[in-house]
Amino acid sequence: MTFNGKKILITGGAGFIGSNLVKTILQEWPDAEILILDAFVNGHFKNLIGFKGELFAGDLTDDKSLNLLKARPFDFIFHQGAITDTTIHNQKKMIEANTNSFSFLLDLAEKNHAPLIYASSAAVYGNSPAPNRVGVGEIPENIYGYSKYLMDEMTRAYFKRNPKPEHPLVGLRYFNVYGPGEYYKGKMASMILQLALKMRRDITPRLFKFGDQRRDFVFVDDVVQANLKAATANASGIFNVGSGVSRTFNEIVAILNDTLGTTHFIEYFDNPYTFYQNNTCADIRETKEKLGYFPQYSLEKGIQKTVEWLETSLKDADPIP
Ligand SMILES: NC(=O)c1ccc[n+]([C@@H]2O[C@H](COP(=O)([O-])OP(=O)(O)OC[C@H]3O[C@@H](n4cnc5c(N)ncnc54)[C@H](O)[C@@H]3O)[C@@H](O)[C@H]2O)c1
Incomplete structure (x- = not known):
């Protein structure tokens, strides 16, 4: 599998995880054609020094930005953009940025027949006891976790309508990610x-x-690995991404x-x-089995x-x- 020549949308590509994903793709597949959409809430140009591709400063809650995306073809969509400040309590703002925008991206992926890989979060589990397993103890404790939980529920509703999606739709529940670019x-x-x-x-x-x-602390390169595996494994679903320890x-x-x-x-x-x-602590058995994800760090x-x-x-x- 190659990403060379592929048109790839990365939302939140100027942020911590998004910029690491951009770097890895371009290191391995220099002819990948990446479009980054980022509202520069936490994103920073210094994360993108050396980036060769298109950068669109836009907002997932803004029609002008969404119209631009609608007009473009994509082979892959990696969705990392979100309000990530878990201390924000403005529920409307959080749901608009994180959840409403996801509905648009689901449609965009369908229209393009493109795999859609998106960032969910361990925050979906709230204070439920570890090990955390998809489908068990999904009781978010803050609006951030709830906004991600709603994205996962939209994904489940999508699977009900399309039990065998033609192109992968994958939610990745990251645990505590750390590493360069943060x-x-x-x-x-x-x-x-x-x-x-x-x-x-x-x-x-x-x-x-x-x-x-x-x-469960997970190094950012392992999270990037999970995204790349998810894009090509041909297995849709919602998966934990942690170190497993x-x-x-x-x-x-x-x-x-x-x-x-x-x-x-x-x-x-x-x-x-x-x-x-x-x-x-992430139970990553399914992630290993279905996506071939094996943390290296x-x-x-x-x-x-x-x-x-x-x-x-x-x-x-x-x-x-
Ligand atoms: N870092 C972690 O430990 C962790 C854990 C679980 C889930 N996640 C998820 O992973 C993804 C990436 O997180 P990160 O750690 O890189 O955080 P980050 O804040 O560095 O990245 C998020 C990016 O989204 C951008 N953004 C915010 N609102 C936007 C909007 N309305 N439109 C367009 N862009 C917008 C920000 O400017 C930023 O660049 C997020 O979806 C986050 O919820 C991260």
Whole structure:
């Protein structure tokens, strides 16, 4: 399978995950014809230095942008664009940007007979106990998670109408993604990046008591791999994308100490949130079986890569306040 000569739409392509996807596609298939649509909410031109393709600064909630997309042919659609700030409580704004726009993209993919791969989220599981399995415990706790849950429900309704879609329609529930390109997410960047930025400036890492909360941290290259596999596996559905392993916040600090060559102790403080997930872990058996997705990065290896990127591309960057 080649993406060379293929017309590819990547929404949110200036963002963290989208720009990594763009880079990987163009490294492996330099003649892929990519159109990025991004509203530059968190997207940043620095994520796209060297990008050769079309960049359209537009909004998924704006008719002018949607009309442009309607007029263009696409062979593949990767949909990463979304409001990703989970602290936004404006329900109308969140649903408009994340959910309403998805209905348009479903139609666009159908019209073009194009595979549509979209970013869902582990936030769909809310505080349900791990391991998290598609179809079980889908009880989002915030409007962001609910906006993604609605996208998955629209996908399920689509499968009811079209039990054997002619072209793949795949929802990928990312868990906690980290890695190069994340800096411009600011306070929404992963804990790994935020701790790394502080610890390398000799700032003591602070964790909620007692740092034993667990997350399934997944390196961004593995998420890119999942997208590419999904586009070509000819298996429609909704799948978890994680590492399949959950690790503690304390472990992140220990690995960062090793990687940065620091010896920080941790300062613990009371968790102010009444709602807080204590453990997430993706059940990725179906993702392996149906998409051929196999994560390649341990937390140690992913953090090593992240720190290398910080030292080469963001040497002078300040910690995120
Ligand atoms: N990073 C994670 O841990 C994670 C976890 C689960 C799901 N996701 C999903 O993955 C996708 C990519 O997330 P990310 O981490 O790269 O975040 P990001 O914020 O860096 O990327 C999202 C991109 O969408 C753009 N955007 C926002 N609203 C838009 C709109 N109305 N029209 C067009 N573009 C718009 C932003 O400018 C940004 O470039 C998102 O859909 C997100 O919900 C991410």
